[in-house]
Amino acid sequence: MQTQTLKNAKAAVFLYRSAVCLLILPVACLVWALQTYPPLDACWLCLSLAIYGWPFAGVLFIIAVGLRGNTPDHHLEQDTGFREAHGH
Incomplete structure (x- = not known):
């Protein structure tokens, strides 16, 4: 189980x-x-690259967040340790 979490x-x-x-x-x-190009052409080229590339980057971010593996149990362990460290 831990090796799969590490792979993820x-x-x-x-x-x-x-x-x-x-x-x-x-x-x-x-x-x-x-x-290489005139400034207006360079800006249009980069804008078109951003329009097509950034949605794909957003999909990669969403998949990365899904694989990160922060489970509610992990949050509970962190919260418990925080409370103990601060005398609660």
Whole structure:
């Protein structure tokens, strides 16, 4: 059971980082395109890349959150430890 949780956590980290890279990709494209194309064309190119890439990044974020494995039991353990540490 714990190995499966570890695999899910690793997959969640991978998906989360992939989604962040997809969010940053239009900015990197803009830096490149401003040196290659006129500014208006570069902006349209990066906007179109963002329009098509960001929804996919959102899907990756949602899947990563689902694989993260934060269960209510885990929250209860954290809350209990917090209460004990603060004398409640």
